[in-house]
Amino acid sequence: MREALRPRFWPGHLLAVVLTLATVVLGVWQIGAWQDRREAEARDLTRSAPVALDDVMGPDDPFPGQSVGQPVDLDGTWLSEGTLFVSGREHDGQDGYWMLTPLAVGGGDNPAVPVVLGWVADPADAPAPPTGEADLVGWLQPPDGTGQVDDDPSDDVLPQLRIADVIQRVDRDLYGAYAVAQGGVDGLPQADLTQLPEAGRFTALRNLLYGLEWFVFGAFVVLMWWRWLGEQLAAGRRSDEAEADRDDEERTADEDAPDTVDV
């Protein structure tokens, strides 16, 4: 151990430390880039241009998983009698409710999509539900689904935004999704999206693999350093022994010397 700390090994130790640190920094940087790019992609869908709802899903389709947060154009008639509130929704750190009114897409007897109009602190302060025609853009969201029971089905407050609960209040076929109105409706503050789209599995995979690669290189630097030190120490011991042997030989040679002179 003391031997390994000899000054002549210091440059090697220093190089190993510098290289290992460099690989760790580069690896962390790549992993960071991987995370950033995934987050960016996840957010970006919510900022993309709105598309027609029918291009994303039909009334009877299951929710398309890759379209969480997709802005959709909604054009139709409000079903104000189906207005509901969803409890336990935060806005700016304050607990409150979402105000929700279904919109018959395209008007008439068409299936409806529940639209979150915005956030209210208390249903008592909520404005009158919207009526008539509407043309708005909303982020598409899959319905909540942890199966929390509505403990009071007689009021207009739901603990969760479940299509099965909403459908009790409107005599209408409903989409298997809801929309969060961009900018809020009727002056209500916009509800915060609870479900952001997930980035694709392969998004920025290259950065992740590069990051891991750097860590493996780091481990390799440590291995190289270990091997190098082992060899240096072994070589040092060998040369010490050789020196000792040489000393012995010289001594015997000195002792022999006088005899040779005599001869």
Add this chain to the structure above:
Amino acid sequence: MKGLFTAYRVLAIVVGVLLAVCSLVALPMKYLLTEGTAAQQFGEDLSVLWLVHGWIFMIYVVVAFFLSRKAGWSYGFTIVALVAGLVPLLIFWVERQVVHKLKAENPDLEPVA
């Protein structure tokens, strides 16, 4: 020793070819051609090989290091051999040097491939 030697030669050639394709074909196609053209897109798609190069280079580095220790190369030559996987075309020359060196020192190594 013989196994390491063969593995080294195969890896050196694979790394060399990948690096040459990446740096001499994919890179100019990706950055020098007009964006949006099919050839530019091809260059961009080809850039995935950088990743393949990276991982194979990693294996190359480990194999080359163990070979260098077994063969008792100087640290200078070992470092050249390791870094060669990052400089386009250098690795082909290094591979010839290694084959020469090892065959001269170990006549029992049969010619491979």
